[in-house]
Amino acid sequence: MRRNKKEKEKKRKKRSGKIIFILILLMVIGLGSYLGYSIHKNGGGLQGLLATVLGQDAEKLENLDPINILLLGISEDLDSKLTDTMMVCSYNPKTQRASMLSIPRDTFIGKNKQKANGFDKLNAVYSKEGPEEATELVEKITGMNIQYYVVVNNQVVIDLINTIGGVYFEVPIDMDYDDKTQNLHIHLEEGYQKLDGDHAEQLLRFRHNNNGTSYPSEYGDNDYGRMKTQREFMMEVAKQTLKLKNVTKIKTIMTTIFQNIETNLTLDDIFPYVPWAVSFDTANISSNQIAGESKQYNKLWFFAYNEEETTKIVTNMVNYIKGIETSIDEVSNTANVTNQTNTVKTTNTTSQKSKTTNSTKRSTTKSNKTKK
Numbered sequence: 001m002r003r004n005k006k007e008k009e010k011k012r013k014k015r016s017g018k019i020i021f022i023l024i025l026l027m028v029i030g031l032g033s034y035l036g037y038s039i040h041k042n043g044g045g046l047q048g049l050l051a052t053v054l055g056q057d058a059e060k061l062e063n064l065d066p067i068n069i070l071l072l073g074i075s076e077d078l079d080s081k082l083t084d085t086m087m088v089c090s091y092n093p094k095t096q097r098a099s100m101l102s103i104p105r106d107t108f109i110g111k112n113k114q115k116a117n118g119f120d121k122l123n124a125v126y127s128k129e130g131p132e133e134a135t136e137l138v139e140k141i142t143g144m145n146i147q148y149y150v151v152v153n154n155q156v157v158i159d160l161i162n163t164i165g166g167v168y169f170e171v172p173i174d175m176d177y178d179d180k181t182q183n184l185h186i187h188l189e190e191g192y193q194k195l196d197g198d199h200a201e202q203l204l205r206f207r208h209n210n211n212g213t214s215y216p217s218e219y220g221d222n223d224y225g226r227m228k229t230q231r232e233f234m235m236e237v238a239k240q241t242l243k244l245k246n247v248t249k250i251k252t253i254m255t256t257i258f259q260n261i262e263t264n265l266t267l268d269d270i271f272p273y274v275p276w277a278v279s280f281d282t283a284n285i286s287s288n289q290i291a292g293e294s295k296q297y298n299k300l301w302f303f304a305y306n307e308e309e310t311t312k313i314v315t316n317m318v319n320y321i322k323g324i325e326t327s328i329d330e331v332s333n334t335a336n337v338t339n340q341t342n343t344v345k346t347t348n349t350t351s352q353k354s355k356t357t358n359s360t361k362r363s364t365t366k367s368n369k370t371k372k
Helices: 002-041 045-053 058-062 122-129 131-142 154-163 197-205 222-241 250-258 267-277 307-322 328-333 336-340 360-368
Strands: 067-075 082-092 097-102 148-153 167-171 175-179 184-188 191-195 261-263 285-289 292-297 300-305
Touching: 067 131, 067 154, 082 122, 082 131, 082 222, 082 307, 097 222, 097 307, 122 131, 131 148, 131 307, 148 154, 154 197, 154 250, 167 197, 167 222, 184 197, 191 197, 197 222, 222 285, 250 261, 285 307
Parallel strands: 067 148, 097 285
Antiparallel strands: 067 082, 082 097, 148 261, 167 191, 175 184, 292 300
């Protein structure tokens, strides 16, 4: 009797175990099917996986607006933090198009040309007035609605490039420059090569050689050449970061960036764009700079921007990322004739105070500003 009872108990447990296993299997298949359907619905592949994991979908994509970010690259080698790089970066996830617009650091922002001094250069605004004031002035110059700003220092660039394992880039010319006051030493040979973080910083900061020579005029002399190199290098960074081997490091990359920047962007602001950005084709990036020419005011050289021509450039770029059929070559080359024929003479400067109206977006995000 006892033996029969034990055998029955064993059989019952076996049946229960099978039922539980089948239920778990069905749940896994059901969950897998649902995830598979969601991933497929969200574009498939890595894009679909990230969209599903981050709670994004095609419907939410329809509500995503193009994003405009002012990138401010600062040099901390001197007592004052000057913005060596000023660039408006725009991305439209719906059209999968992007643009980069450079603003020369010596852009004149003063009111009196006869009394102009170093405080009247755009690159000096950040050190005294902060990123919001700099963003407002760039909005005034470009006519764009810039929702966010990101301030990066030299170390962020070095760390990011090292995190993704270096970047392959065609260095346009031999670069040989030394500045002991900034502890800046640039020594790069012309040609295609892999740059680590330190050499990438050298490339991005180069304007001219110790002997006074610079980029060839057809490339863009001094600051014009540097801005062109910065845009082209950023396109290569984007292209190589979006490779699968680096996309898997996205958490490390984001941590590296957000720990070392000053911004009013939050992770909640940026995450909705991540799934769509991983499938972005960098061939769809248009790049340019605002139009203008070098002029001397009160014995100092400035970049005097041309408002009418700049408006045309910005309009073309905005139309391009909206998906309105505009040739990417047309968008990227509008400013070349005006800008490359004029050499900007640059000097280190400090800031001038200039008041403009805060944009609504920045006002609402001011409380979310991250400083790390």
